Amino acid sequence: MTGSPDTTLAGRIAVVTGTRHALGQGLAEALRDAGAAVGEVVDNALATREAAIAAFAAVASDLGGPVDIVVHAAMPDIAFEQIAFEDVDDERWGAVWEGAMQGSIHVLQAGYEQMRGRGGRFVFVTPTVSMSGAAGLVPYTTAVEGQRLLAKATARQWGPEGITVNCLAPAPEHVPIGVESVTVSLAPPALGGPGDVRADLGPIVVFLAGDASHALTGATLSADGGVWMAP
Amino acid sequence: MIAPRGAGALAGRTAIVTGAGQGVGEGIARSLAAAGASVVIAARRAETGEPAAEAIRARGDNAVCIVTDVTDRASMTACVAATVDRYGSLEIMVHNAFRGATPHRVEDLDAELWTQNSRTAVWGSYYSAVLAFSHLVAAAPHGRLVLVTSPSGVEGSVNIPAYSPVKAAQRAMAKSLSREWGPHGITVNCIAPVAETPALVAAFAANPVLKERVEARTSLGRIGDPEADIGSVVRFLASDGGAYVTGQTIVCDGGSFMGL
Numbered sequence: 001m002t003g004s005p006d007t008t009l010a011g012r013i014a015v016v017t018g019t020r021h022a023l024g025q026g027l028a029e030a031l032r033d034a035g036a037a038v039g040e041v042v043d044n045a046l047a048t049r050e051a052a053i054a055a056f057a058a059v060a061s062d063l064g065g066p067v068d069i070v071v072h073a074a075m076p077d078i079a080f081e082q083i084a085f086e087d088v089d090d091e092r093w094g095a096v097w098e099g100a101m102q103g104s105i106h107v108l109q110a111g112y113e114q115m116r117g118r119g120g121r122f123v124f125v126t127p128t129v130s131m132s133g134a135a136g137l138v139p140y141t142t143a144v145e146g147q148r149l150l151a152k153a154t155a156r157q158w159g160p161e162g163i164t165v166n167c168l169a170p171a172p173e174h175v176p177i178g179v180e181s182v183t184v185s186l187a188p189p190a191l192g193g194p195g196d197v198r199a200d201l202g203p204i205v206v207f208l209a210g211d212a213s214h215a216l217t218g219a220t221l222s223a224d225g226g227v228w229m230a231p
Numbered sequence: 232m233i234a235p236r237g238a239g240a241l242a243g244r245t246a247i248v249t250g251a252g253q254g255v256g257e258g259i260a261r262s263l264a265a266a267g268a269s270v271v272i273a274a275r276r277a278e279t280g281e282p283a284a285e286a287i288r289a290r291g292d293n294a295v296c297i298v299t300d301v302t303d304r305a306s307m308t309a310c311v312a313a314t315v316d317r318y319g320s321l322e323i324m325v326h327n328a329f330r331g332a333t334p335h336r337v338e339d340l341d342a343e344l345w346t347q348n349s350r351t352a353v354w355g356s357y358y359s360a361v362l363a364f365s366h367l368v369a370a371a372p373h374g375r376l377v378l379v380t381s382p383s384g385v386e387g388s389v390n391i392p393a394y395s396p397v398k399a400a401q402r403a404m405a406k407s408l409s410r411e412w413g414p415h416g417i418t419v420n421c422i423a424p425v426a427e428t429p430a431l432v433a434a435f436a437a438n439p440v441l442k443e444r445v446e447a448r449t450s451l452g453r454i455g456d457p458e459a460d461i462g463s464v465v466r467f468l469a470s471d472g473g474a475y476v477t478g479q480t481i482v483c484d485g486g487s488f489m490g491l
Contacts, residue, residue, distance in 0.1 A: 085411055086364045090304060093357050098349065101396060105340055112338045133406025133478060142353070145403030146396035152387030153395040154337045218387060231490070 008210045010035035013063045015056055017041050017107060018073030023125065023174045026197025027071050027205050033198070034206040037063040043074050046103035052110035060114060067114035069209040072107045072147075073125040075100055079143060080176045082136035093139060100143035104150055108165075112158070119162025123208045124151045126220065128228040129172040132184040137177055148220060155218035164217035166208050170194065170201055171224035181227045190226025200225075240470045242267030244373060245318040247310065247363070249301050249355060250328030252279025254428030255379060258457025259325055262466045264292035268323065271314045273299035275328065301328045301355035304362075311362045321366035323469045326359035327379040331397075332430065334390045345393055352397035356404055360419075364412075371416035375469045378405055380421040380480060382488035390438075398423075402480050409478030418477035420468050425484035426455040450486025460485075 014031045018024030019040040028038050039059030045051050060066050076099040078092060104124070111122055129137065130144035148167050155165035171194030172179035181189055195201060204223045207213050222228045246263045250256035252274035264270045264287045272287075272294055274280025280296035287294035297313055300306040315321055331347030356378050367374030383391070384398025402421050409419040425431070425445065431454065435442035445454070455461055464483045467473050482488055 085408060086361060088357070088361065093354070097353060097357075097400070101349065102345070105337070105345065108337055109340070116338075130403050131406075133403065133408075133410050135407065135411035138404055138407040138411065141403045141407045142400045146353070146400040149384060149387055149395040149399035150392065153383075153389065153392035154387075156387050156389035157337055157392060 006034045006206070008034040008206055009069070012036045012068045012209070013060060013065050014038045014069035014071065014209065015041050015059050015067050015111070016071045016073065017043070017046065018075060018125070021073070021176070023170065023197055024071075024073035027073060027125070027201065029198050030202025030205055031069065031071065031209060033202060034210070036069060036209070039063055043076070043103070046074060046106050049106050049109050052106035053113050056110040056114055066118065067111060067120070069121045069123075070107060070111040071123045071125065071205060071209065072104060074103055075143070075175070079140045082178055083139070084136065085138045088139060096139035097143050097146070101146050101150070104147050108150070108154055112163070115163050116161070121209045121213070122151065122154070122163070122165040123205055124148065124165070124167045126167045126169050127172050127175050128169045128184055128222055128224050129177065129179055131169070131228060131230065134177075134179050134183065137179070140177060152218045159217050164213065166213070166216060166218070167220040168201065168205055168208060169220050169222045169224060169228070170197070171227065181224060184224075185227045187227070189224070192225065194225050195223070239267035241323070241466070244322040244469070245269045245271070245314060245320050246323035246325060246469065247271045247273050247314055247321065248325040248327060249273040249299065249359065252276060252283050254430055255424055255426050255457050255461050256325075256327035257283045258426065258462040259327060259465045260294060260462075261287055261458045262462025263323065263469060264294050265290070266466050266470070268293070268469070269318045270294040271310070272296045273301070273310050273328070275300055301326065301358060302350035304358055307358040307362050311366065315366060320370055321363055322370040322373040323375045323377070324359050324363040324367065325377045325379070325465060326356050328355055332391050332394055332434070335393065337392050340393055348393045348397045353400045356401050360404070360408060367412075367417045368415045372474060374415065374417035375473070376408065376417065376419045377465050377468055378421045380423050382423050382425065382482055382484055384423065385490055386488060405480070406478045413477060418468070418474065420477060421480040422461065422464055422468075423480050423482040423484065423488070424455060424461040425449075425487060426457045426461045428457060445487065448487045449484065453485060455483060455485055
């Protein structure tokens, strides 16, 4: 590696959600490593459409331009708790499912306000466990898979406007759900492990956030060290 | 159309089918009843649910209508309780009911349309599963949960984007629940049908281009019959022969979407 800085995202403005956790924080650092100016939007700001629009506008104002990139890694904390399905009550189901989905809809709508007429990049962070399923995590996996398909459907609508929407699917070790990759596949991780967020997932999120991925949308990249290989 | 009889493969078993007053749900109810199951038609409106049940009884099979709102825990609780009171068991829970297929833009998606999609597809699946659970455990090894999803839950819908996440959510729920409930001998699966239903007929009337595209992409060159083509798949999943299939989505669309 040379000492010359990565300028892939120089001049770009990014919003990252979910930076309370290591995954979102590491992805935000990776965008900064590539030259982007990054604003972090807290979970409370995703509760309503209006709050999300205001929060994104504040980032644009602070960082000197409209938002080009949105990396959405936020998830309500309660979603990470393992629980037997028969013990899930309406309050928990609503907090996980509606919290995750309505937050994601508001992220898209707030990002669209920034990208309309200019194009842009959305990256949803959707761990592979939503595709493999996991006992004890019905609410979480249900919500993540909802987010993944919201991304796909939105990709189809906003493609003509130059807005791409893709999903980055890290290994389950990167979220605090108590699931290891070994439960996802019988084979061990081809690359040895789930990798480091900033060093290993970082270049992938930078690719998805940059010009080079302009022809890619609606895709899910399983960046889990070579475990989940479907399709 | 009368489905071929399943030689009483489901005799002595009880099924609840939500949204069975018409369309795919009615086709599933008719097929399960023809295989000998006692079927509860859980319909939001008696105007559709009662005639659907009566039509099944007129064939010599067993069905009743219980007016049920799948978005309401109390209503679903009452439906399950009334079913078990009447028939003594619940082996097969099928959640099919859905409302909200209104074309829209993501940037304009409002709480009302989202709530329709979310409450019927996802909350309805949650209530179906959680309220049936103890009865499905007791029914081992015959306990079955079937969620009716859609190819749009995998592909992503350009016209009705809110539809895709709620249908995908059902697939994820089936995967995780199959892992969680396998030790109880309960299978959990999805079907992803395309069938000639009132909803599809209306969608095609509103969008003739969609009809052309669907027909052009369908290998078998026809749109499925709710009972003969879709109900029969659920009947298989509910039967002893389906006992080793769990966590899956069976796409029954005449060979259109092949992305699984």
